[in-house]
Amino acid sequence: MxxxxxxxxxxxxEYFIILSSVLFxxxxxxxxxxxxxxxxxxxxxxxxxxxxxxxAAFSAYNGNSDGxxxxxxxxxxxxxxxxxxxxxxxxxxxxxxxVDVSIFNKLRG
Amino acid sequence: MDQFLFFLVAFLAVxxxxxxxxxxxxxxxxxxxxxxxxxxxxxxxxxxxxxxxxIQIIVYAGAIMVLFLYILMMLNLNKxxxxxxxxxxxxxxxxxxxxxxxxxxxxxxxxxxxxxVVANVDKGVGLTKNLGRLLFNEYVLPFELASILIxxxxxxxxxxxxxxx
Numbered sequence: 129m130x131x132x133x134x135x136x137x138x139x140x141x142e143y144f145i146i147l148s149s150v151l152f153x154x155x156x157x158x159x160x161x162x163x164x165x166x167x168x169x170x171x172x173x174x175x176x177x178x179x180x181x182x183x184a185a186f187s188a189y190n191g192n193s194d195g196x197x198x199x200x201x202x203x204x205x206x207x208x209x210x211x212x213x214x215x216x217x218x219x220x221x222x223x224x225x226x227v228d229v230s231i232f233n234k235l236r237g
Numbered sequence: 238m239d240q241f242l243f244f245l246v247a248f249l250a251v252x253x254x255x256x257x258x259x260x261x262x263x264x265x266x267x268x269x270x271x272x273x274x275x276x277x278x279x280x281x282x283x284x285x286x287x288x289x290x291x292i293q294i295i296v297y298a299g300a301i302m303v304l305f306l307y308i309l310m311m312l313n314l315n316k317x318x319x320x321x322x323x324x325x326x327x328x329x330x331x332x333x334x335x336x337x338x339x340x341x342x343x344x345x346x347x348x349x350x351x352x353x354v355v356a357n358v359d360k361g362v363g364l365t366k367n368l369g370r371l372l373f374n375e376y377v378l379p380f381e382l383a384s385i386l387i388x389x390x391x392x393x394x395x396x397x398x399x400x401x402x
Contacts (some may be wrong), residue, residue: 135239135283135284135285136238138239138240138286139239139240139243142279143243143247143367144344145342145372146342147247147250147251147280147347148343149338149342149345149347150251150338151250151251151270151335152272152341152342153334153335153337154251154254154255154334155254155255155260156333156334156337157282157331157334158258160329160330160331160333160334161258161322161330161331162258162332163249164263164314165307166263166267166309166312166314167257167263167309170257170266170267170270170304170305171258173297174257174270174273175303177273177274177277178291178298179268180277181277181280181281183279184280184284184286184289184363185280185284186283186325187286187362187363188284188285188286188362188363191298192362193362193363193367193368193371194371195369196286196288196289196362196363197368197372197376198369200288200289200292200372200394201367201379202338203292203293203296203297203385204383204386204387205383205386206301207296207300207301207381207387207390208273208386208387209242209302209311209392210304210305210395211390211391211394212389212390212393212394212397213396214304214305214308214394215393215394216395216397217308217396218308218311218312218398219305219397219398221312222285227312228320228322229321231320
């Protein structure tokens, strides 16, 4: 403690912004293009991770620990979400023998 | 050296994410997503956020991704199970995601980075000691609420997954 991380002086914050923007857009692309429900859930995870990376980068560059705790809470919520989401997908597979979202139109009003 | 490490890890993350989105076999897609999670953990190490790096490996690469793989193997999917989307729909998807990327980058270009003084940043920001002290003093109520949320998630998953409700 006390000394400064030299890595942050050689890498500008913009690089992290660009990297996490690319990862977030890839997650959106996956949700739009794929039809497999499990892969779509994984794309949501990818988006959450890109936002986590951005939060951690801003927190580290500003010298404030609060952002990194927010990342911790996002991970907790993501874990609960994945448990429930995968249970729902397993139930849908048991009823329809498929995880293709294009045939999940049972909830149509 | 720092720049080389950053670009290596960033390339690994983006390449495995691209493979994850476009791989035909869902098993390979999820395995590639695990590589992305590990490279994001590497990013946390480079940012000196050691607590987040360990949590990323334990929770994401170790628990969530294993849950994905377990469900995927339980359902025993094949390459043919996913119906094809038409070419126009795929093109619209790629076009929309590209527009989103350009939009996000355009928004972030307006950020004034002058007030981010990296030179004065303490190295101990992401250490477990600091984060734990913060977590159990100021953020102890959200921490306890998160435990209730996890409990509700577990009970909900068991209820949904039961054979006959």
